[in-house]
Amino acid sequence: MNAPVPELEARAARCAARLREADDLLLTSHIDADGLTSAGVATTALERAGIAHDVAFEKQLDRSAIERYAEAGYDTVFFTDYGSGQLDVITEYDAFDPVVADHHQPADAETEYHVNPLLEGLDGGSELSGAGAAYCVARALGAEDERVDNRDLAALAVVGAVGDMQTVEGELVGANAGIVEEGVDAGVLAVGKDLAVFGTQTRALPKLLAYASDVPIPGITGDRNGALRFLDGLDADCREDGEWKTWAELTVEDRRTVVSALVQRAIRTGVDPEEVESLVGTTYTLTEEEPGTELRDASEFSTLLNATARYERADVGLAVCTGDRGEALREAHELLREHRRTLATGVNVVREVGVTRAEHVQWFHVGDRLPETVVGIVAGMAMGEDDVDAGVPVIAFANKEAADAEDVEGEAVKVSMRGTPRLVERGLDLSAVAREASRAVGGDGGGHEVAAGATVPKGREEAFVAAADAAVGDQLET
Template sequence: MDAPVPELAARAARCAEPLRAANDLLLASHIDADGLTSAGIASTALERAGIAHDVVFEKQLDRDAVERYAAADYDTVFFTDFGSGQLDVITEYDAFTPVIADHHQPAEADIEYHLNPLLEGLDGGSELSGAGASYCIARALGAGRENVNNRNLAALAVVGAVGDMQVVEGELVGANAAIVAEGVDAGVLDASKDLAVFGTQTRPLPKLLAYASDVPIPGITGDRNGALRFLDGLDADLREDGEWKTWAALDTEERRTIVSALVQRAVRTGVDTSEVEALIGTTYTLLGEEPGSELRDASEFSTLLNATARYDRAAVGLAVCRGERGAPLDAARELLREHRRTLATGVNVVREVGVEREEHVQWFHAGDRLPETVVGIVAGMAMGEDGVDAGVPIIAFATKAGAEGSVDGNPDVKVSMRGTPRLVERGLDLSAVASEAAAAVGGDGGGHEVAAGATVPAGRESNFVAAADAAVGDQLNS
């Protein structure tokens, strides 16, 4: 049975060995969409292999969490979507055998059972996500077992990669692309060129176009009435029983009509040619899910999962990843509705507190008016707002809930940073910026090139901004 990512095949096979031999196994994972799909893939593969296990989720893997695992008498702990960056802490404990499937920058320590694309020269920010790393081990767990090759878990790995913002110029690349090919071959995934905007499965057409901000089109983006006028002016029947259709419900000719008109409008209103081309990208459809549902599209699926995790309901997201529907899916949908209400409030908060501009970055401080778990998403949304420069990285601060005091007894501050793929092409690496700027003020940071985060002591925000501004300037001007 061929490995999905040949470079990682030997590591995956080694990592599978202690998992098969475990008597008391704990699966520990991160809580974002990539972490939830990582756990879903791992848990499903373990169950299929007859390996009993418990599952826990963490917002952040730290010493306290590792100490809890060591004290709980597990002989093996399987870390997914984190662990590499905490190797120095994990290796201090010999109470359990650690197995790690991750894609973040490893710390300076070595363990025997460690799968990470960076260790084999693959890019963990764009070529393989945590879910992809878990998928490699899942395939190894299924090797040699009749009718259990775990290839049908490729669809979840794609959801994780999309949720981790690993789409490059409209499609997944590298090892992610190899996993896509496996999913297509297994009949669980379709990858085809289509309109590359969020909400094609669930949003009515006017809402779909008005909310599609990746490629802003004057008179349509952010303008519900403008989107209605645009659609009403097309020579196509886009309603059914008096209601606007979704994109997924359109036939090929209706889609072609809308795309052609969108391109013409974009060109006529001065949208850059490269941005016009970005209207079309590869979409990833989960063929086993109900058409018109959030689970049918990889991007919408990942958003649903993010909503469960960000409101401390990771178990709901895991249940959905493991194929449970009914009550878990209903709960996830309600959390998504709550999430959207929070985000709408968040954009208003940004308008009220205002965005400050430095030479190379811009920033805002939400204080305790936004949950730390959503401030990064709000920062990304704010980049489409009036008065916010979409071509400049944005930094968002929020007070960490329940954090211990730092400066003057105040809680620590959560930092979220967002850029754009175009800035990354110019040399932006927010992971390096977050790490450098946080270290300069006594905090800790990291992440990915296009999105990163940090925790810093309260009262040091202006120093963090200054350090980040200098670091971004160095990257973009080098």
């Protein structure tokens, strides 16, 4: 077997060996798209290897969760998409052997069974996701059986990377690119250049263009009637039996016609040339999924998964990852509809509570008006609002549920932070900001350069903002 990520081959082999030796194994993972695909990759590989295991999910891996695992009698716990940052706590317990496949910043502690790109000089924010780390272990698990190489799981690993915002200038790079190649070779992925907007498989064309906000085009973006007029003016077959087609249903020639007209409109209306170029990007198609469904496109698949666990149904997301195209997929679609309604509400909530500007950051607090599990997404969406400066990191606060606030004294607040790739290029690292600012107020945090989170005591939000503002200022001024 050729290793998908040669730098991690030895680590993955050690992890696989320990998993094969486990008598009582728990697989535990995060609840976002990367965490769900990590669990999907891991549980499928374990099942193929004949390794019995239980599965658990956590919004946040804290001491109380780790203590539960230690008391449950497992001799091995397999952590995916988290665990590295909590190794200092995990290693306090000798009740189980930890196996970790993660990509977040490791704590100052060690375990023999640890796959993380950062340990080998790879970027955990852009070169390998949690699902990618789990994929490395999955390939190692399949190494002993020539009938099972697990390369088909590359499709899920790519969904995880895309869902974790790991694309660089529109495409996956580094170790992620190596996994893409394996997926293409296995016949489960296709890579191409196409219109780089969300919803190409499922949204009717007017909605697709009106909702495409990454590159705002005057007269089309946010203007359904404008999108209708634009499409009606094209020499392209955009309807069938009176109904608007989706992008996936267009012929190659008609797609070229639409893209060319979009580019011309963008240039004519003064859109920045760099943004115009990003209208076309790399697409990742899951070739074994049905055309015209969310599962066919990596970005739409990841959004569907995000909609399951964020509403306490990680079991549904995992079932979809492992191939359930019946009841689980129907439930996922209903959760996605609910998710979209919540996000639409979220944008209005941000408008109502208002965004406060500090020197180097901006912030808002939604209190109990939105679930803490979606406030990070809403923070990202808010960066497209007129009253929000897209060139400044945004911090969002939401009250945590009492049962989830055990990691700090008293009531707690969830913090979500979002930046942009351009800010990262200037030196922004929100992971470091989250850790520094949260610890300054008695909380805990971490994440990635462009997106991070924390939990802090209620009443310490403004102190957190002050610490984060100073940290961001130091990063961007150096």
